[in-house]
Amino acid sequence: MKIAIIGASGNVGSRITHEALSRGHEVTAIVRDPSKLTLENESLVVTKGNALDTDDLAAKIEGHDAVVVSYSSGWGPGVDYSLHNSVAESVIKAAKKAGVKRVLNVGGAGSLYVAPGVQAVDTSEFPADWKEGASAQRDSLKIYQQEKELEWTFFSPAFMIGPGERTGKFRLGTDNPVMNEKGESNISYEDYAVAAIDELEKPQFIRQRFTIGY
Secondary structure (H helix, E strand, O other): OEEEEEOOOOHHHHHHHHHHHHOOOEEEEEEOOHHHOOOOOOOEEEEEOOOOOHHHHHHHHOOOOEEEEOOOOOOOOOOOOOHHHHHHHHHHHHHHHHOOOEEEEEOOOOOOEEEOOEEHHHOOOOOHHHHHHHHHHHHHHHHHHOOOOOEEEEEEOOOEEEOOOOOOOOEEEOOOOOOOOOOOOEEEHHHHHHHHHHHHHOOOOOOEEEEEEO
């Protein structure tokens, strides 16, 4: 496959890029600062781009089989979390203009349901520092859910995600967090990337959200 990855230099995006290349796919890495992506591979093209520049993005993703959106606004005071929505809207428009049907969005876990009708971000236990950003990511899910033409997938991670091992052993779910026997929801960046490329190679969740955990 020929895969365009927006945000390929980030924690998640870099792992997805590595995983895709390791499986023999061609990757176009679209990043704000190309110097941050040190990975070198004959099947990798690195290009500077802005996900909010719809026309430029459409030109960069044209001819690809799929687009992975691994955009992060960052976290902390002063961050404009609404950019998650703006990026979702821009990517959808760019994909249609470029004729790319397949879009996989790296989403958040806050919109997972922890009880009937209750999403994690709306509970008192949800960390206050993450609430605004997680709410914005939930809003971007709603934007994708309204999209009827593209073959989109919104991939929510486990509640805890970080550096770790690539085990290839995990479980998938849809709208509820995947918990282990201790009631924990976690995944490594590396195994998240495995599942992301699995989904592009053998789609199971077209126009759906899915999630992952050990």
